[in-house]
Structure formats: C-alpha cells, structure tokens
Amino acid sequence: MNDLLTLFKRKLNTQAPTSPDNRPTIARPLGKMEYSAWIFDQASPFNIGAAVDIHGNVTEDTLAQVLRWCQIRYPMLRSILRQEHQKLYFACYEPAEAPVIPIEMCSSTEENRDRIATEELRRPFDGYHELMIRVKLVRFSEDYCSVFVTFQHLIGDGFSHANLLVDIVNLLGTVSSGDSLPSPEPLPFPPMLEDGMASRFKGIKGLLQLVSCQSKVMGQLNQLGDMPAPLRNDADVPFAERRPIVETFTFNAAETASLIAYAKQEQVTLYALLIAITMDVIHPLLAESPKQKDTTERVITMPMPINLRPFLSIPKNDFGLFSSTVDVVRKLTDKKNIPEMAKDIRREIKSAMKKDSPRLFVMPTVAAIMDWKLFFPKGSKGVDRAARFIVSMAKYSSTSLTFLNLTRMSTKTGNFTVTNARGYVAPSILGTALFSAVLFKDLLNIHLSYNEKQFSGEDAALLKHRFKTTALAVAQGSNTMAQSKP
Known part of the structure; x- marks a missing residue:
C-alpha cells in the first residue's frame, strides 16, 4: 500500500x-x-x-x-x-x-x-x-x-x-x-x-x-465490555468494498520542511496541521446543512494542542470537524433528529476541553461513520443503533475505537481484579481515521455508498486537487486556505 x-x-x-x-x-x-x-x-x-x-x-x-x-x-x-x-x-x-x-x-x-x-x-x-x-x-x-x-x-x-x-x-x-x-x-x-x-x-x-x-x-x-467489538466482518460487506484505493501525494523535501516549520510556528503538530487542511478541503463538499460556513477565508487557528483541545477550530469557536461529522451523519442516515444526538457529542467535547486530558471524543464518531458497514448490518434498525452507538462512543471511549471494548470492564485474573482500561493517543495522532481516508481515491464514494449516495468523479477530483493546492499554499507560508478549482 x-x-x-x-x-x-x-x-x-x-x-x-x-x-x-x-x-x-x-x-x-x-x-x-x-x-x-x-x-x-x-x-x-x-x-x-x-x-x-x-x-x-x-x-x-x-x-x-x-x-x-x-x-x-x-x-x-x-x-x-x-x-x-x-x-x-x-x-x-x-x-x-x-x-x-x-x-x-x-x-x-x-x-x-x-x-x-x-x-x-x-x-x-x-x-x-x-x-x-x-x-x-x-x-x-x-x-x-x-x-x-x-x-x-x-x-x-x-x-x-x-x-x-x-x-x-x-x-x-x-x-x-x-x-x-x-x-x-x-x-x-x-x-x-x-x-x-x-x-x-x-x-x-x-x-x-x-x-x-x-x-x-x-x-x-x-x-471485557458491553460495547460492540471494534471490527465486524459482516457477510454482506465484500472485501473489495472494504479495501480503500489510495492515491499518494508527494511533497518534496523543501515543501515538507516548510510544512513542519509552519506547524511549529503555529504551535501545532504536523499531523494537526494536515488534518486542519484536510477538513478545510473536505468540508465544503460534504456540508449541505443550513449551517454551512463560508470557507473563502478559512485559516488555521489551532494554537492549543498542548492541552489537547480539538485539533481544528475556525472563527467564532465553531468546530469544523464536529460540523463535518454531523453533516456526514445526516447524509448517511437521512434523519433530521441527528442534531439532538450531536448536542450530546458537543457537550462531551466541551467537557473534554475544560481539562488537560487526552480524552477527546471526536474521532470515535468519525471512525464509526467511516466504518459504517463494519459495525451495522443493513436494515431499518441500523440507523437507530448507529445513533446510540456514536453517542456511547462519545461518552465512554478515549479517542480511539481500539480501546472501546476495554472500557468499563471488570474481570478477575488470579488475585487481581481489573476494573478499567483506557486507550490514549498523542495529539499528533488525533484524526487518524479521517486523515487516513481523505486520500482514498474514491473517498466520497466510500462515505456515501453506504446510503447509496455518491458524489461524482468530478467532485472526487476536486477534493484531491484542493488538498494538494491548499497544502502547498500552507507550505509556502500562506495561512489562507486555497479554494481554487482544477
């Protein structure tokens, strides 16, 4: 790969x-x-x-x-x-x-x-x-x-x-x-x-x-826990549908050095910077809600990774990642009551921001959406299960699906009793699921084929072009996100 x-x-x-x-x-x-x-x-x-x-x-x-x-x-x-x-x-x-x-x-x-x-x-x-x-x-x-x-x-x-x-x-x-x-x-x-x-x-x-x-x-x-397992190989999900096709974007040594320098200048991790770029690129293509934001002058405003606050913020304290997540859920489910579920997630995010803690609750939501078919079989109950599951992850997991089923456990081993286990991830790794997906050749198809909705090939091409253009603009010292088309 x-x-x-x-x-x-x-x-x-x-x-x-x-x-x-x-x-x-x-x-x-x-x-x-x-x-x-x-x-x-x-x-x-x-x-x-x-x-x-x-x-x-x-x-x-x-x-x-x-x-x-x-x-x-x-x-x-x-x-x-x-x-x-x-x-x-x-x-x-x-x-x-x-x-x-x-x-x-x-x-x-x-x-x-x-x-x-x-x-x-x-x-x-x-x-x-x-x-x-x-x-x-x-x-x-x-x-x-x-x-x-x-x-x-x-x-x-x-x-x-x-x-x-x-x-x-x-x-x-x-x-x-x-x-x-x-x-x-x-x-x-x-x-x-x-x-x-x-x-x-x-x-x-x-x-x-x-x-x-x-x-x-x-x-x-x-x-060990009462949550669903992280991975499910459902019979109705052919392997070909689960295997992403990756397209590689290569930055030369000077461009990469510039990206690292810019990340250090803004006091963010390189990974956080690239996720911010990713979210800027993908949000206009996914967001169709009434709250869609004007992205012509989006800038990276991420000066606080040291206390592990969400790794992407935009003016007026709206969270780009949060908004994009909700928009994707809406598209996948066609449900109008998703904002109620989203309020729970927002409350958890705000709670996590109040302390110096690695327990952010954003990425499990994104990961669950992206692995939709791995978690939930087809059927009318799948949407309701998904909504409950996403809220559960927001409340009980620690940044990663990996450790979801180790949370809130109670098990006996020898003379010891294990009562809890947590997974922690460095701020430089936050966003693995989304950033891993943004370069999938058929990214948007992968997202929306679960609900039999697909973006056109032109949109996918636009996404890739925007990522490359925006990243290069940042590498050259510009803090304005590129919005040009191919």
Whole structure:
C-alpha cells in the first residue's frame, strides 16, 4: 500500500545518531507506514498509550518479570532503530541481550490519571539508543494501582496495544496465583505491513504488528465490555468494498520542511496541521446543512494542542470537524433528529476541553461513520443503533475505537481484579481515521455508498486537487486556505 503518509517522505538534513552498541542485528528496513510514523515523530512525539487499573498488590519485580516475558516473545519490544546508507532499519536484540523495558514507579491519585497519561505521551523516544516502549506503575493506594504502557507508534498500532495489555494482565494474574509463567516462544520479526488498511480486514493476524494472534485474544477483548467489538466482518460487506484505493501525494523535501516549520510556528503538530487542511478541503463538499460556513477565508487557528483541545477550530469557536461529522451523519442516515444526538457529542467535547486530558471524543464518531458497514448490518434498525452507538462512543471511549471494548470492564485474573482500561493517543495522532481516508481515491464514494449516495468523479477530483493546492499554499507560508478549482 502506498501509505498516505509517505507523501511526506524526505531526506533529513541531520544524520541519525549511530548506536554505539553493536549487539542488535538488523532485522529489516522500515516499511512505509513505519517510516511515516518516524517522520511525524520528528515534529512531535508520535506515541500511543494505554492504562489498566488493577486492584491488588502489583510489585515492581512482578511487573518486570511479566514485561521480560513479553519482551522475549515479541521482537518489536526489544528493537531500536539504525540508519545505514540513508535508510532506516529495525535492529533487534537477541532475547537474552535485550535491555529491560524501563519501569517508573510513583504514587498519585486517580484524579491525576489523565495528566500522567498526557505527560507520558508527550515524552519522546530516542529510538536509536533506547527501546521504544516504557511502563509507569502508579500507585493510588497499597492495593490499587494503574499500569501505563506507552510506545512509539511505529512499533505497533492500537490493536497491538490492546492485546499487549491483555497479555500483561493475564500474566500478572498467573504470577499472583503462585504459578510459574510458561516459557515464552520468541516470535519471528514481523514483516512489513505495506498494505496496512487492507490488512486490517484480512483477519486478526493481519491486524497485529506487535503482537501475534492468539486464539483467545479477540474473545477476551469482546467479553471485557458491553460495547460492540471494534471490527465486524459482516457477510454482506465484500472485501473489495472494504479495501480503500489510495492515491499518494508527494511533497518534496523543501515543501515538507516548510510544512513542519509552519506547524511549529503555529504551535501545532504536523499531523494537526494536515488534518486542519484536510477538513478545510473536505468540508465544503460534504456540508449541505443550513449551517454551512463560508470557507473563502478559512485559516488555521489551532494554537492549543498542548492541552489537547480539538485539533481544528475556525472563527467564532465553531468546530469544523464536529460540523463535518454531523453533516456526514445526516447524509448517511437521512434523519433530521441527528442534531439532538450531536448536542450530546458537543457537550462531551466541551467537557473534554475544560481539562488537560487526552480524552477527546471526536474521532470515535468519525471512525464509526467511516466504518459504517463494519459495525451495522443493513436494515431499518441500523440507523437507530448507529445513533446510540456514536453517542456511547462519545461518552465512554478515549479517542480511539481500539480501546472501546476495554472500557468499563471488570474481570478477575488470579488475585487481581481489573476494573478499567483506557486507550490514549498523542495529539499528533488525533484524526487518524479521517486523515487516513481523505486520500482514498474514491473517498466520497466510500462515505456515501453506504446510503447509496455518491458524489461524482468530478467532485472526487476536486477534493484531491484542493488538498494538494491548499497544502502547498500552507507550505509556502500562506495561512489562507486555497479554494481554487482544477
């Protein structure tokens, strides 16, 4: 897959540091998706995280034993980066020689949970000299703690994270019961997932870049919460309809450097800047509501990613992403009462904005809309289920569908009880679902074919042209969104 983010591929002016340790063996070059994650990391830490709340006395030694087991089994957890001949490679340690996964210990209160997660997401990884994963054990009381796991996005995705959490919880339960851990069988280094979006629908084995398929994993995940599972391979959805066709836009080194410089000037992440451009481009084509906004002088006004407010705002404090989401829902459902549902989402968004928290509620809504057929079968009840589900995600998930079914759980493992799990995503990754879709060759058809409505090919061509034109205008220092036609 010509991954959408490879459009920002460039040669950096600075050489990557060379690791003084020759022990790790080069495994393979970075794939396009992985390289893209590394590029975005140059502008802002491109991390994802998760936390699980555990009732019971989790000791540092026990956690270290469990993490070592995971590290022996999963090669990405013992890998660093190497640069040779202007190419980036994964270099993997042998299990016995790998540095241990760092564990930080601290005490705090539950009210600080999201602040801690935010701090962990903002801390960068030096992938050349250290592992790209870290763990923090935060004690709320003697027998109640939260385990935070953070890693650089290029070594795994959200599904990897969710399954790693399941492994950690199960292994902690085994140790707490006085049983010995089974001998971990080291897995081979994972291959490149060039066709990443397509592979997400080829079965669970294609999903996991970090963690291998275990027959019981998805069953465990689906049982942990009362929400629907993140992915459903409905029989009425042919594979061809679920596989996006991607068109790549390539910016040269100078253009990419200008985009990064502009993002830093505006105090936004590169990803946030590009999402803002994306929303500016796509909104006029999707919005047909009475609240459609004049976009002739749209500007990027995103000076506050540090407190994780929504990554796109426009004059008068209207949220472009929110408006576009509601417009798409209206189109997909033909229902006029969507604004009532949208009010709930807006209230949740405003609530999230009031604190320094990574718990934004916008992207799950967008993701649910875009994966419409994966979540809901055909039929008259599908629309009502969708409306309830979208509101539920807005209230209970933490920026990502990946962790939706780990939320509000209660499960027993050994002498421990797990009462909650959350997925966290860095502000530089917010908007993955929408930005991943904007370069689909048939983007608008993908959106609206679910309701048998399709934009014309001319509209799709206009969308692509507007994205390229607008991004280049921003790269050249203009803060006015381009509105020209091809």
